[in-house]
Amino acid sequence: MLKNVAVALTHGVHAFELGVVAEVFGLDRSDQGLPVYDFALAACEPRPLRAHPGYTIDTPHGIERLAEADLIAVPAGDDYGSREFPPELLEALRAAVDRGAWVLSVCAGAFLVGAAGLLDGRRCTTHWRYTDELARAHPQARVQADVLYVEDRGVITSAGTAAGIDACLHLVRREQGSHVANGIARRMVVPPHREGGQAQYIEHPLPRQCGDDAIGGALRWMEEHLDQEVTVAALAERAHLSARTFARRFRQETGTTPYQWLLGQRLLRARHLLEDTDLTVEAVALRCGFGDPAVLRHHFLSRLSTTPQAYRRTFRGPTDLSRAG
Secondary structure, eight states: OOOEEEEEEOTTEEHHHHHHHHHHHSSOOGGGTOOOOEEEEEEOSSSSEEEETTEEEOOSEEGGGGGGOSEEEEOOBTTTTTOOOOHHHHHHHHHHHHTTOEEEEOTTHHHHHHHTTOSBTSEEOOOTTTHHHHHHHOTTBEEOTTOSEEEETTEEEEOSTTHHHHHHHHHHHHHHOHHHHHHHHHHHTSOSSOOSOGGGGOOOOOOSOOSOHHHHHHHHHHHHTTTSOOOHHHHHHHTTSOHHHHHHHHHHHHSSOHHHHHHHHHHHHHHHHHHHOOOOHHHHHHHTTOOSHHHHHHHHHHHHSSOHHHHHHHHSOHHHHHHOO
């Protein structure tokens, strides 16, 4: 049952992430036949709490309020990747999961959940900027960098900012059905479910510099000829290296294979063309070296968890879409 919701607040809590949880669970929408939650902000450090950016929050509820919650929400906050948290807060989160309550984090709130030991052995995520840091901080966690949110045994973690809405609506849908989740989404004027994962929001620019002149030249040539067929043998010949030596030095410089690097750059070019031009998907596939739109779609689904058409709908406004082929 999802009725009682508490938000665990610490100093430096971020306004948007707190607002996401308050918007989903803190408003009375009974006039539409939607449930009303017993919603409270719980101060887990001395009050008043400093919030980002530049204001304070006072609440009559302390950390004891978490003990009665069906859901404890954990918004992001300042320096969550490096700071220490009150031991009693970490214990409250563990106790909540043990008694069958939900714990849901938004963005960097995953670091607080991880500090309680609740990410160990679980699938989890956070904002794409912090996924590597989260994996280093909690090596037993199964960090998934390309999703908007993930649920695993009573713990839900979500990616940056607006992905918290997706996670909250997922929990409502799971506990109270699609009718309730869709009704809340309609009032918030947000989609009840977004396509794809957060990989579609990540830029992958070219390396700023390359210490190996031969590999650097190959990178520049590949970036300028993304529409052409490329083989390691041909690239090695251009660099005056054996194929084996070229492949080894390429990995040393880029951390990946020539094929994977080229695929990433082709996808990046395709994303830019879908965002900024009226080219058809077929034309985009040709210009980026995929040849066939089915191949482009396959790699979009594999790497970005969305389709070229859905990506274009996400990143172009209504005026642009009316012109797109």
